[in-house]
Amino acid sequence: MSRKEKKVVQVTSEVGRLRRLLVHSPDSGLGKVVPSKAQDWLFEDIVHLETMRKKEYDYYTKVLMYFLDPEKIRGRLHQIDAPENNRHFYKPEKPDFYKSDKVVELEWLLADILHDQEIKLKLISSVCAVEGCSYATQNELLELSPTQLSKVIISGTIEDDRLIFPPIPNFIFTRDIGIVINEYVLLNKPAKTARLREALLAKYIFFNHPLFDAYRENILEIPDTAHHFLLPRDGDEKKVTLEGGDVMVVHKDHLLVGISERTTMEAAHQVVNMLFKRNVVKKITIIKIPRRRDYMHIDTIFTQVKRNVWVMLGAFSKKVIKHEGADPVERILEGNKKEDKIRIIQFKKKDPENPVFFDNLEDLLTDISENDLDCKEKVKFIYSGNNKFPFDTREQWTDSCNLLALKEGVVLGYDRNDKTVEAFRDAGFTIVQVKDLLDQFEKEEATPDELEDTLILIPSAELSRARGGFHCMSMPLLREDID
Ligand SMILES: NC(=[NH2+])NCCC[C@H](N)C(=O)O
Numbered sequence: 443m444s445r446k447e448k449k450v451v452q453v454t455s456e457v458g459r460l461r462r463l464l465v466h467s468p469d470s471g472l473g474k475v476v477p478s479k480a481q482d483w484l485f486e487d488i489v490h491l492e493t494m495r496k497k498e499y500d501y502y503t504k505v506l507m508y509f510l511d512p513e514k515i516r517g518r519l520h521q522i523d524a525p526e527n528n529r530h531f532y533k534p535e536k537p538d539f540y541k542s543d544k545v546v547e548l549e550w551l552l553a554d555i556l557h558d559q560e561i562k563l564k565l566i567s568s569v570c571a572v573e574g575c576s577y578a579t580q581n582e583l584l585e586l587s588p589t590q591l592s593k594v595i596i597s598g599t600i601e602d603d604r605l606i607f608p609p610i611p612n613f614i615f616t617r618d619i620g621i622v623i624n625e626y627v628l629l630n631k632p633a634k635t636a637r638l639r640e641a642l643l644a645k646y647i648f649f650n651h652p653l654f655d656a657y658r659e660n661i662l663e664i665p666d667t668a669h670h671f672l673l674p675r676d677g678d679e680k681k682v683t684l685e686g687g688d689v690m691v692v693h694k695d696h697l698l699v700g701i702s703e704r705t706t707m708e709a710a711h712q713v714v715n716m717l718f719k720r721n722v723v724k725k726i727t728i729i730k731i732p733r734r735r736d737y738m739h740i741d742t743i744f745t746q747v748k749r750n751v752w753v754m755l756g757a758f759s760k761k762v763i764k765h766e767g768a769d770p771v772e773r774i775l776e777g778n779k780k781e782d783k784i785r786i787i788q789f790k791k792k793d794p795e796n797p798v799f800f801d802n803l804e805d806l807l808t809d810i811s812e813n814d815l816d817c818k819e820k821v822k823f824i825y826s827g828n829n830k831f832p833f834d835t836r837e838q839w840t841d842s843c844n845l846l847a848l849k850e851g852v853v854l855g856y857d858r859n860d861k862t863v864e865a866f867r868d869a870g871f872t873i874v875q876v877k878d879l880l881d882q883f884e885k886e887e888a889t890p891d892e893l894e895d896t897l898i899l900i901p902s903a904e905l906s907r908a909r910g911g912f913h914c915m916s917m918p919l920l921r922e923d924i925d
Contacts, residue, residue, distance in 0.1 A: 451657050453622040454694035455815075455924045456746040459849040461510060462920035464616045466548040467503060467532060468494050471597040471609025472908075483611055483636045487907040494904035499614075500532055501876045501900050502854070502912065503545065508883050509848045509890045510544035519884050535589045543653070546919070548616065549592050552643060555650045556588035565646055569595055572639060573607035595643065610639050615910045616917040617741070618685040618704075619644035624694055626660045626722050628713070633683035633704040662720075664712050684709035687739025687914055692746065693814035694923070695724040700740030703733045718791040727806060730785040731758075736839055741913045744803060744843050747824070748851040748895075749924065750817045751869070753862070755838045756829040758784050758803040815924070824865045833861040840902070841911030850924060851895045854912040856902035863897065872896045 450462065473491030475483055500523075507515040515522070522531045530536040534549040541550065556562045562584075570580045582600070583591060594600050598609040612618070619640050620629045627648055632641050648654050648661050667673075667680045688700030697717065699710045707730075714726050731737050744754035756762060786800040800806040804823060811817045826842040827833030842862035845853040855862075857875065867873055876898055882888040900912070 449920060450653055451622055451627065451660075451919050452625050453691050453918050453921045454624055455921060456690055456692055457748055457847040457850045458921035458924040460847070460918055460921055462544050462546065462918075463506070463510070464546050464548055464551075464619075464917040464919060465503075465506070465915065466596075466613045466616055467499050468614055469549065469593070469597045469609075470599055470603075472611045472614070474597075474599065474605060474609050475611055479608075483608070484634060485611060485908055489904045489907050495532070496529065498901045498903070498905045500529070501880070502915065503532060503540070504880055505848075505854065505876055505898060505900075506545045507540065507542065508880070511540075511542040512890070514540055514542060517884065519880060535593055546653075548613065548643070548647065549596055551647050551651050551653070552595065553588045553592035554652075555646060556591050558650070561646065561650055562588070562591070565595070565643075566591075568642055569607075569639065572642065575607060579606055595639075608636075610637070611908065612637055612910075613640050613643075614908065615687075615914040617687050617910075617914045618739075620648065620917060621686040621689040621691075622917070622919055623689070623691050623697060623717070623722055625657065626662055626720075627654070627657065628662045628684075628689065629664070630685050631664055631683050631709065632685060633706075637685075662716060662722075664709055664716070667708060680708050681706050682709045682712060684713065685739060686917065687741045687910075689713075690741065690746075691723075692810050696810065696814050697723045697726045698740065699726060699728050701728060701730040702740060703735065703738045705739070714789055714794075718789075718794070721791075724791045725788060727786060727788040727800075729803075729806070730787075732782050732784075736835075738909075739914075741844055742841065743838065744807070745845045745847075745853075745913050746807075747845065747847060747853050749815045750811045750819045751822045751824065751851070752807045752811075753824045753843050753845055753866075754803055754807070754826070755843055756825045756827075756834050759823070759825070759829075760802040760804050822869055824862070824869050827859070827861040828865040828868075830861060837862050840906040841909075841914075844911030844913040845897075846912035846916050848890070848898075849893075852890075852893050852898070853896075854898050854900060856906055856911060857899035858902050858906060863899065866897045870895060874898055876900045
């Protein structure tokens, strides 16, 4: 398939109509997280898998399918969800699986490439090396069919619920395995050991699946620094790690890269040089945020809703940073807490020696809306928890700022962030529960094309314990341009 015949990969904004994305629905590995490992596996709690699937994630799948691949779902919901069908529509190993090349399931792509014997051998060896498997286990894996093997490699569980290596419960957060920048795919280098196998699988899929045939030259890997293996294990500045939650394409020429708990300065540095050298973008803004678990990536503190609307955490707003209203002693003492500050530096390809600095997030985002996106309307900010303490931080923790735009102004978020929802309503958005919306779609009382300025709420009691929202649970491959 040549690139011209059918575009598979192209993302030039955060809000253009979504046409194709990579997802992974919660596999049985999530139901194997034990309390003593929850933190190592980057969960704060254990989750109830069936609730997470049936009452939460399945709605996400349905709404995505309605927007991206409606023929496979329209008018069929009653039948798809009938109890006797045992959710087979959602299970990649079943013949009734939805098999969409728009809402693309990673487990399905992985199974596809495992039909090739050479890839199968290589991948089994790599996974077994990373996970320290015995030779016998390695041989056992060789006997599996591609579909079975894909399931086992992802969940860590072989038939009869036997765990042979750890699960990768964060694989649902497909945002963090790679990022599409224009027609390029930048592969990630996870900061956390719990996510290493995800990066390995992503690499095999992008370099081998026929879907990406026309893009092989456009896959970008970030090299390690020379002699990285001689560096001390922790805390070295030269470490190169980067996760997709820290990368946002806000315009075809402008990329945002976070430096955070997960993405190092060295990685950001390499990305800037590589993308400028290959002419992928003209401008890159580095946003350095405090290294904290609750802010792990920049997409946990802000995301874009439409050209002129952003949702963000008030702690990074102008008002707070400038300490408006604070008494002078407090202001001066607070001013010294450098590590809590945000730093924003914008590099231009044609003149990297002279970067532009922004001292708060709103100024940067306003500049993007007005100057990159040529927006004439007033730029609006919706704040987490309606900017009221303690709801601001509570709701940010459950991903109030981590929304996924299906098209400009139509975003998906969690139903639990009440005050943020209130702020959306105040800003003129329609709020709709996903169940009601799907009913309306089925009854043909509404269509995805007609929706405007809407926040779609999805149940989230279990999903939110995994510490990511719908922005994290999506890796957009194709969006329509917004200009
Ligand atoms: N892009 C994101 N914000 N991803 C969230 C990932 C959450 C996951 N539990 C982790 O800690 O890695």
